[in-house]
Amino acid sequence: MADKSPVERILAAIRAIPRGQVAGYGEVAHRAGLPGRARLAAKVLSENTDPKLPWHRVLRSDGRIALPEGSQGYREQCQRLRAEGVMVVKGRVRGLKAARTMDEQVWGPPG
DNA sequence: CAGGTGACTCTAC
DNA sequence: GGTAGAGCCACCT
Numbered sequence A: 001m002a003d004k005s006p007v008e009r010i011l012a013a014i015r016a017i018p019r020g021q022v023a024g025y026g027e028v029a030h031r032a033g034l035p036g037r038a039r040l041a042a043k044v045l046s047e048n049t050d051p052k053l054p055w056h057r058v059l060r061s062d063g064r065i066a067l068p069e070g071s072q073g074y075r076e077q078c079q080r081l082r083a084e085g086v087m088v089v090k091g092r093v094r095g096l097k098a099a100r101t102m103d104e105q106v107w108g109p110p111g
Numbered sequence B: 001c002a003g004g005t006g007a008c009t010c011t012a013c
Numbered sequence C: 001g002g003t004a005g006a007g008c009c010a011c012c013t
Helices: A007-017 A025-031 A040-048 A072-083 A103-107
Strands: A087-089 A092-094
Touching: A007 A025, A007 A040, A025 A040, A072 A087
Parallel strands: none
Antiparallel strands: A087 A092
């Protein structure tokens, strides 16, 4: 990875998320080389405006959508996830979860 | 330099 | 299993 800015690295990590799968802010931040910067990832997404960026694959540690229910972003994320084969119920995501437990097997361990 | 904010995370009930 | 409150850390004004 090039010596890009932390924001660029976060965006790259999000772009690296496989389709039909989801990841948490902490995971994305850690993958971006910024452990503990989950908040930064959140702000980055809030500032992000790239339609090609799979930001909808980024969820909270609880596997829940970060945006408030009823918001435009919430609906967009929910619909996009469903379109990728991800089940979304009550603002929660069912199926694979990239939490800090069994994510390594789906994300791929370092190496 | 200090204050305020947040698409977060963890622990406890 | 879910909700509620406190904590933490970096970024912005």
